[in-house]
Amino acid sequence: MIQVVVNFTERTYNGFMKVKQKLEILADAAKYDASCASSGTEQRNSRNGKGIGSTTGAGICHSYAPDGRCISLLKILLTNFCLFDCVYCVNRVSSNVPRARFSIEEVVQLTLAFYRRNYIEGLFLSSGIIQSPDYTMEQVVEVARILREEHDFRGYIHLKTIPDASPDLLARAGRYADRLSINIELPTAAGLSALAPEKDAGAIRISMAGLRERIDASKDKTASGKCPPRFSPGGQSTQMIVGADASDDRTILTTSADLYGQYRLRRVYYSAFSPIPDASPMLPLQSPPLIREHRLYQADWLMRFYGFEAHEIITSEHGMLALDMDPKTAWAIQNRAMFPVDLNRASKSTLLRVPGLGVRNVQRILTARRVRAVRLDDLVRMHAPVSRMLPFIQLPDYHPGATLDAASLPARLREVPTVPQQLGLFM
Amino acid sequence: MHTVYLEHETDMEGWRYAARQLIRLEVAPQEVSWCVKSAREPGIQGDIFAMPDSRSGSDCSSQEWAISNHAGREVVGISQYHGKTDVTSSTIFPEQLAPSTHADHLMVPRQFIELARSVILHQAPERFYLLYRVLWRLQRERGLMRLAGDADVARLHAMTKSVRRDMHKMKAFVRFREAIVAGQPRYLAWFEPEHHIMAAIAPFFIGRFATMDWTIMSPNMGMNWDGDVLQFLPGGKLEALPAEDDSEVLWLSYYRHIFNPARLKLKAMQKEMPKKYWHNLPEAELIDSMIAEAGTRTQAMLQRAPELPRRKIIGYKRGPQRPDITGGNE
Structure with a gap:
């Protein structure tokens, strides 16, 4: 592999190694976001375009890592510098992990280079909060804008949305993205304020409601008689961390049911809290068994496709799903x-x-x-x-x-x- | 015994044409042998239109099947039906069958046609026979396609599933390498599909990489896109692929670093990315070492004593709450 880079001029070689190092740091920083979905958006291709890219609606996993997770998108942070001090997060301000920041152009070029080689369906871009929520969101949106407008990129784009960013920036994010997501992070507002002091559960929900309103409006062609502006055709999703606080499965599933109902989320992702480099002493020492995360996904499926209510699925008194049995079988036995x-x-x-x-x-x-x-x-x-x-x-x-x-x-x-x-x- | 020679491995039109005539003549499934003139897939210019050299070649599907629905009727020779004298001829070339002037009373449910379009891409030589057998039964058993538990229908479903999965995995696992050909970047890939899916998958790659020049080669067939025209090529060799690509180095870095060593789920990985694909996936070479290091890396994370931040931390202050994110105040 080194042979390739030997042929580079010294300047491009240094540039290449810099991008490689940043990619390593910023992929490490992004891996705790479970979502890598590239599904649920409109269908399009590049036959009449100047650029590349298509979406089929179904989503494609281009690879799998040994952690069993699908690799569908180039999932990176624009930067892992962050002002926030969320205890569970590898990128919190008080962590001593190495830091890096991509330039907008570097992310654009990396996305296109990976896409051309059929490694990915597109980009999932997130970022640590730097300077201000608006400044950060603007940088993230700019990557998507350049991909869409300057390169006519028609692959999938998922943008992580910052709850406190201005409505105007959210509107622009929705114009370029196939999916937007805001992480709810923890099942309860109390858990969030304990572990993520700079975040605000109310603001997160207000943002989700705002996204829902715009997503609904973009699908409503009859209201004004003309086509409404494009807004995140793949809807919105969120992620909840499991096992970082004491919430039981009943609380988690009730929160999910509420999120699906109120904000019409496409997916709630569950991420079993796992050991991270330079973990905070405030975190529990024991990470939850991966099977718990699996059972929550099964229960989530039962709510969305099998007509189960959240309260029916939990059959035990202590509010937890059985680990040794799938939730439908457990329900049937009861x-x-x-x-x-x-x-x-x-x-x-x-x-x-x-x-x-x-x-x-x-x-x-x-x-x-x-x-x-x-x-x-x-x-x-x-x-x-x-x-x-x-x-x-x-x-x-x-x-x-x-x-x-x-x-x-x-x-x-x-x-x-x-x-x-x-x-x-x-x- | 009748023998139908199809133009190529996925000759749906030829199959349909012959099957219609055979059904009309009430030729039972076990009375038909299905052959492919050329082992190649459609669109390759050259000897695809040549007559087969050996008509008893291995392309003919074997008829050693347990067949229960024997029609028990006398089979009328095709040639006689078309007014020729050669009653004993038992070879049918679809193009030689004149369109019927009779009213068409074939029972061909939509679900059958949908399944047949993907079943015909399956590698199993008996697919032509199986499709004809189901079509034959459909003339007598009206609800057959709705019986997912019927042995023949279940087989068609299983074959379709296998073909769809192969197509899906090809969309996922083709890996291009960039090469400069005649001064232009061209993207080259090698893939070994299980079924005859090359022509069927082409629209996907054209739609996605319309403005790129690319070539995908496989052992039986290749395809070449120059931004305008798709050309099918004879099968190729893996050695023609460029050995390296600078972005592949970055892809390998990405693969290594997006992996979370604290959660090994090897079964989940192999279920979706079976080992048979690994030899054409550059990142698969890393898997063994990533698994081997995972335990030590996780232990190191768990045992590391928490550190105080090495940087000065400035507390973050939330701005004033925005009243309504949508800007509306109705």
Whole structure:
């Protein structure tokens, strides 16, 4: 790899190494944002353009890191210098991590170079707060403006929005971005003021409401008779840190349900707080198990696509999701009276509550049973996870009998073997 | 036994044309053998239009299938149907079949056509047979396409899924390297798709990189875009790819640094980025060392004693609360 750079003149070589160092620092600074989605926006391509780029609406993950996370966008900070002192954040002002700042042009060129090689779907740009929220937001928006207006870049752009920035800057951000996001950071306002003293939960929610209003207006073609200005066609999303404060899963999911309802967010991302370089002594020593984050995502899915309410999903008294079982199975075990469900008679909303049945297979069952009765073999051929479903379903050629009410059922459906956890105690 | 020679691996029109005639003549699926004239995919100029040298070649799909819906009817020779005398001819070239003047009573549901368009891109040689078999059954079993649990329909769904995934992964994992060709930057990539998806994927790359000159090569077929015209090429060799690209160095840095060593989820990674793709992904070479170092890096973070800030910190003051972010006061 060094051979490439040897051919450079000394000046470009130094420039290259400078960009490389900045990229390392500013990717390190950006990795704790979980979102890398490139989906949900309008469809466009470059056939009639001067530049490059397209979006398909579905989003593409161009690579995966060994942390299991999708790499879809060039996810970097413009700078990791920051005036704020958010305890959980690697970039807080009191941290001693190395600092760097990209120039606007460097980010533009890096995005285009990566895009041309098909490494990415686009850019996810965020920034530490420098000078003032407006100054910082202006810099972030300028990167997007240059990409769109000067390079006719038609790939995906996700901009992190700063809640205190002026409405005018937010309007401009929405014109260039496919998605905007403001991080709610913590499930409760009290948690936020304890861990992020410079942030204000009220201001965050006011900003989200403002974004929602503009996003809704941009989709409403009838109001004025002409096309409204483009505004973040991929909607808005947010992120909540899990395990940095004492909030239980019930609080987290209730907050999510509220965010989805009030601000029509496309996604709430959950990020299990993980060890960071130069961590604050105020943080808990123990990071939460990654499986907790996974269960929250499953529960989030149940709320958005399966008709579950936040309060139904938490079945335990201590307000936490079961770690050893997916939340739908846990719910079904608590509500055994509702089962077995006759797959040939039950309504769509009931089918969606059967453990192991996903949205697609529910649709397939509904379609097939209009032609003839669905049997066990059909489920096998649809690649449904039959063994997980069996205790809860009834078919012309199958009935669970006593297995549904057996005291051993929860043990049978547990996913994680308990042995490794016990071993952990002795290590 | 009838033999249909299709023009190329993804000759949907040829397949449709032949299948319509065969259904009309009530030729049962097990009575048809489907062959591809050339193993290449569409659009390659040259011998694609030549007649096959060996008609018993390996391109013909095998008919050793358990077939249950035997029609039990006498098969009428195609040539006779077209008024020729050669009743025993059993070879059908789709282009030789005259369009039927009869009213068309074929049962071809929309869902079947949609599935067939992607199933035909599958690498399995028996796809032509399977599609015809389902079309045959559709003439008798009206709701068949709605039965996702039917063995044949489930197979079509599985094949479609595999083709769609292959196309999706190609969109994701093609990696271009920049080279200067005739004074112009040209972007070159090597990819090994599982199915015959090159022509089907071309519109995606054209739409995305319309103003770039690019070439994507695979073992069976290549394509070349010059900003105006897409040209299909014969298969190539990996060695033709430039060895290096300066931005790839930056990409590798990015890959290394966007990774959080405190959360290893190898199964999740490999589920979406299976090892079979790794040899064409430059960043995959880093994976082993990144995994090996992850534990030590995480321990170091956990064990490091908290430090006082080494810089002077000026407290941040929030500005006055903005009354309404949308600017409206209705």
